[in-house]
Amino acid sequence: MTELSPLAPELQALLDAERERPGPDAATVDRVFSRVASSIAVLPPGGGDGGGGGPAPEGTMPSPANTLPPAAAPLGATGGLFASLAKPAAIAAIAFSGGALLGGSVMARYDARPAAIVRTPPKIVIVATPSAPSPLPDQAAPGASELESEAKPAQRTAAGNSKAGAEPAGRDIDLGKERALLATARTALSKGDGAAALAALDRHAAQFPNGRLSEERASLRVQALLLKGDRSAAQREADAFKSKFPKSLLKGAVEKSIEQE
Amino acid sequence: MWGVAGLSEVSGTGLEFEALFRAELGYVWKTLERLGVPSRDVEDVAHDVFVAVYRNFTHYDRTRPIRPWLCGFAYRTASDYRRLARNRYERTAHDGDMDAPESDRAARRIEARDLALRALDRVELERRVVLMMHDIDGHGAPDIARELEIPVNTVYSRLRLARDEFRRAVDELQRGAA
Numbered sequence: 001m002t003e004l005s006p007l008a009p010e011l012q013a014l015l016d017a018e019r020e021r022p023g024p025d026a027a028t029v030d031r032v033f034s035r036v037a038s039s040i041a042v043l044p045p046g047g048g049d050g051g052g053g054g055p056a057p058e059g060t061m062p063s064p065a066n067t068l069p070p071a072a073a074p075l076g077a078t079g080g081l082f083a084s085l086a087k088p089a090a091i092a093a094i095a096f097s098g099g100a101l102l103g104g105s106v107m108a109r110y111d112a113r114p115a116a117i118v119r120t121p122p123k124i125v126i127v128a129t130p131s132a133p134s135p136l137p138d139q140a141a142p143g144a145s146e147l148e149s150e151a152k153p154a155q156r157t158a159a160g161n162s163k164a165g166a167e168p169a170g171r172d173i174d175l176g177k178e179r180a181l182l183a184t185a186r187t188a189l190s191k192g193d194g195a196a197a198l199a200a201l202d203r204h205a206a207q208f209p210n211g212r213l214s215e216e217r218a219s220l221r222v223q224a225l226l227l228k229g230d231r232s233a234a235q236r237e238a239d240a241f242k243s244k245f246p247k248s249l250l251k252g253a254v255e256k257s258i259e260q261e
Numbered sequence: 262m263w264g265v266a267g268l269s270e271v272s273g274t275g276l277e278f279e280a281l282f283r284a285e286l287g288y289v290w291k292t293l294e295r296l297g298v299p300s301r302d303v304e305d306v307a308h309d310v311f312v313a314v315y316r317n318f319t320h321y322d323r324t325r326p327i328r329p330w331l332c333g334f335a336y337r338t339a340s341d342y343r344r345l346a347r348n349r350y351e352r353t354a355h356d357g358d359m360d361a362p363e364s365d366r367a368a369r370r371i372e373a374r375d376l377a378l379r380a381l382d383r384v385e386l387e388r389r390v391v392l393m394m395h396d397i398d399g400h401g402a403p404d405i406a407r408e409l410e411i412p413v414n415t416v417y418s419r420l421r422l423a424r425d426e427f428r429r430a431v432d433e434l435q436r437g438a439a
Contacts, residue, residue, distance in 0.1 A: 004417065007396055011428060014380070015397050017373035021294070023287025024304075032304055033282055036311045037275075248275055 037250065178204060178213045185220050194228030219250040223257060234258060278315055281327065286311070288328055289335050295381050295393050296339035310338045329400050333408040336390045343386065376434055383430035384423050391416055392423035 181204040188196035201221050204211065211217070218241045225234035238258045242251060289307050298306050313334050321330060381389055390409065394400045402416040
């Protein structure tokens with residue numbers, strides 16, 4: 001029995017009114033996007049594990065009413081957020097919130113397979129299980145100074161030469177150190193201190209030249225240079241960024257910050 | 262199809278995800294409100310929804326419409342959110358719509374939205390999402406069944422019950438307001 005009688009007109013009218021409820025304003029869209037962008041900066045797209053928060057999608061039937069209209073979904077429509085990125089205060093706010101989120105709650109909520117989580121206090125080596133390393137490593141980001149002091153190149157080299165079995169834990173520790181260094185840079189940006197931000201980014205580059213957050217480092221460097229007033233260097237960095245990360249989620253932000261500075 | 266030239270060619274990229282986000286945050290936002298997430302927390306929960314969407318982005322079948330897929334994420338995330346005791350609350354009048362009306366007609370629309378939202382709050386969540394997807398979003402039962410991973414007949418039975426609950430809730434709220 002699948003026949004449905006039509007909904008009573010007065011009830012349908014209520015639902016029609018509800019359908020017209022306004023959504024978030026443009027500023028809110030930009031703000032949430034900056035938060036999401038920060039959160040996913042260390043996540044691979046489509047982890048294949050179901051994500052814990054969503055369905056295992058099989059797709060849905062075509063419905064023109066629900067396709068993305070061209071006007072509503074311009075490719076790389078980055079206006080509001082990236083316009084705001086040209087302003088140092090906005091750069092600082094976004095960078096700061098991004099830093100907070102990198103170690104934040106999403107990782108706790110969406111890590112789907114407990115067996116894949118490797119919680120690794122910095123000085124403890126955990127022998128890895130056969131499962132793949134978690135894309136969402138240790139939540140509790142240690143303090144920046146603590147991690148910076150531990151992230152000596154010699155140690156990294158030793159870690160890099162360690163047995164393959166210990167690699168996931170080592171990589172998680174390294175990622176924590178990377179995060180801490182970038183958090184230092186973001187904090188400096190939030191204070192309007194481009195030089196200090198650059199110093200932290202330089203330390204990151206020295207210690208993790210091919211780190212997992214090198215893409216984010218490069219985008220932050222552009223903002224730091226702009227904040228410092230070195231536009232030509234910022235332009236060079238932006239060009240290098242676009243060349244190295246042509247499909248980066250942060251590419252639009254970098255371009256707009258340069259254009260609107 | 263998404264209907265946006267080039268999007269499918271950069272499958273899984275940040276640009277495609279950003280386009281999706283900007284086009285559909287409003288839909289997800291309103292869906293979360295209808296699923297009982299209070300205004301103060303909608304931004305946080307919407308953030309969580311899109312992080313989950315990103316993690317599953319490569320699984321999305323681009324030949325199909327996006328909204329039922331997104332609604333599945335919103336429903337599950339809102340369900341998780343509501344399981345926390347601290348997040349249970351009862352929506353009060355005008356809790357979901359704070360804009361000052363500019364005319365009598367606008368005032369009536371806001372009043373209707375408010376009534377609809379409060380009545381939806383009284384519909385059990387697993388039935389409410391079916392009512393939303395069918396009677397607000399206009400999705401067909403097969404789409405709803407697929408995204409909620411339930412049989413089509415269950416969609417229809419939940420929809421009937423949801424409509425009954427919604428009707429009763431509207432009556433009660435209107436009597437209470439009289």
